[in-house]
Amino acid sequence: MRVILIYPPCFYDRPGDEDHTIMPIGLYYIASYLLENGHKVSLINGHNVSYSKEYFCQLIQEEKPDVVGFSVFNANRVNALKGVKWIKHINRQIITIFGGVAATFMAEDFLTYCKELDYVVCGEGEITLLELVNCLQSKDRNIEQIKGLAFRQKDEVIFTPSRGFISDLDSLPNPAKYFTYNHVLLSRGCPYNCSFCASPRFWQRRCRFHSPAYFVEQLKLLYSKGVNFFYVSDDTFTFKKEYVLEVCERICKEKLPINWFAISRVDALDEEIVKAMRKAGCIQISFGLESGSLKIRNIFNKHIKEEDAVKSFYLCKKYSILPRAYFIYGSPGENEQTIEETLNLIEKIKPINSIFYILHLFPGTKLYDEFRTKNLIKQESLNKNPEDILYFELDPNLTKTDILRFGKKLRNYFYSNLPRYVLDMELSSDKEFYLHHADFLSRLAMTFSHGDFAQNKYLKNQEEVAWELFVRSLKFSITERAFLGLGILAQKRGDYKSSISILQKGLKYFPKSKHLKMCLGVSYLNCGDKKNAKECFKPFVHIDPKAKDYLRECR
Incomplete structure (x- = not known):
């Protein structure tokens, strides 16, 4: 059919x-x-x-x-x-x-x-x-x-009667044979029982795995199709330590030049796992912390310890993996005190990125079932609510004004302190990770100078933070990205002579870099040196329309 x-x-x-x-x-x-x-x-x-x-x-x-x-x-x-x-x-x-x-x-x-x-x-x-x-x-x-x-x-x-789970995930065809994508899974299911999540009921708290060989073969096939960045979408990628270590070992053995994000729990991570994941190309791990309030975490069945959170975030930063925290607010019992407890947890773990969600009630979750049983969620809500049911709308003790205030307070605190968290990071002195440190710091700097953090209304002095990170990056190892970032920041300051000096130094290490040469050409052009600018743009007129436009300005 x-x-x-x-x-x-x-x-x-x-x-x-x-x-x-x-x-x-x-x-x-x-x-x-x-x-x-x-x-x-x-x-x-x-x-x-x-x-x-x-x-x-x-x-x-x-x-x-x-x-x-x-x-x-x-x-x-x-x-x-x-x-x-x-x-x-x-x-x-x-x-x-x-x-x-x-x-x-x-x-x-x-x-x-x-x-x-x-x-x-x-x-x-x-x-x-x-x-x-x-x-x-x-x-x-x-x-x-x-x-x-x-x-x-x-x-x-x-x-009809429910169907049992597929016992051998490796028996399924490898989708990479037919399709190109970058979200991948080592496992299906999650053994934990968070009340805001539908996974416990959908997967019945069972966790099944592909073999590491199957998983890495999928990565290889996708890489051969041009994919070099992946989202590993397992609910808890690090749940089965021996599989994680084998996956990382196979990626390194195959010399796959890939980067990837993963999701974990703070109580399912140790130093050996973090080191192996970084060597294999992992550059970000997301953790669901949900709240700094033990009372609210208990309502969520999120049984984690603060000391595990502090340790996991420290280890990630130590080995140049960006630790990202998920928080939920507008929860049962939420008030100014519980928000303060979340701010205290943020200060302890010092995340490098944080996502703040308002609590939604999803069908299939324990929280949703509780409220539907109490007749607080009507069957007709299927038609009345275009997307999600917000918990606070069912709680007489919470108002929309409260939720807006809580969200603003959380975001303002995190972003106003983020530059300090970033600049206070303690990276490993193990030289085996120097290349990773340089890559990590220069990527993070780009986030402040050109990426998500650059436009964030809660953040200040992004360019100063980016400059410092680029400089620190070069102390660990030479990267094209760091020279390019510093050259662009110097241009933004109107200091084109410094930009030229930085970019020329970068080209000594990366003489074929299109990005560095094009950027250098722009700095020459702003200094009125059309002759040198022309030499920078000429090699790229047939592959980059911008080079052709810049070349016209050199006449």
Whole structure:
């Protein structure tokens, strides 16, 4: 059969948050599984197309699908429902299917309120969807025998028995054979039981792993297609230490020149893991700390210790991995005191990046179930809330004004102290990590001079911080990025002579660097030295339109 799998866009735009635009890795696995079993599959990322009825008309006319499936989570469910309605309006013979976390926990709601939706795949999707597609293709449609499925029978929503998890993840086709992407997984599931997260119920607190060999082979295939940066999306990448060390060892043995981000817990990390991950290209680890208040962490079932948090953040900085902290505010019992406790924790761990979220209640989480049981969340909220349900809206002790004040206080404290956290970092004196230190500091400097921190309204003196970081970077090792950054900052100051001196020094180490030469040409041009500027731009006129424009200015 011809199948289209779609990842709908979120209902609201999320400026600055790119994670939500990335196709879920699960869709690549499901598509690969269908392909290897003889079906034709197309993948559509709704964030990259004009998501509209007109687009679906054209898509259906060109692809002529038998089945269209949607990957659904809470924030994109409205657009998923729109897509289903558009499809049935265009061609009622097309079978429509939902899958994903929100679809699993809202299957009855979706099937009740959306008559255009035919099936919901509940839980892990590969085998269930394949069996469903095979069944639809055959004349004998014994749908009730397929495990892990929900559908309507007359006016009743039917759930078939749940399907067990795939025991051997390596038995699944490697999606990198068919697709190019940069979100990867070593494992599925999480053993922890956070009350704000749907993972415990979706994965039943079980954690299954690919072999390190399978995982690194996937990285190799993707690298051969031009991917050199990865998001390792495991809930807790470092949960199985021996696998992490083997993965890192294999990456180093293969000499894969890649960088990657990972997610961990502060109680699932030690110095050996951090060192191995940095050598293998890891440059950022994110940790969910949620709150500095023990009372709130207990409500969240987030049983971590402050001393573990302090140690993990220290180790990451020591070996040049950027530690990022996730915090949640607007929680049950939140008040000025608990916010102060979070500020105290921030001061203790001194993170190099922090993300602050308002508490949302997601279907499938313990918190959501508690409030729905108390009848505080109505079934009709599916239609009334375009995206998420904010906890504070259900709590008479919290107001929108409180939430805005808490968020501003947290962000202001973190960003106003971030320059100090950055400049006070203690990096390892082990020379084996000097190249990593130089890379880390120059990357971080770029974040202050050109990246996210450069435009942050809470931050001050970004360029001064960036200058210091670039200088420190060069003390560990020579990097093109550091010379380029210093050259650009000198230009911004109007000190073109210093810029020329810095860039000329950089070119002694990196004589073929286009970036350094182009930057040098700009400094010459601003000094009125068109002759030398022309020599800088000439080599690149055929590969960079900017070089051609600059060359015209040299006449």
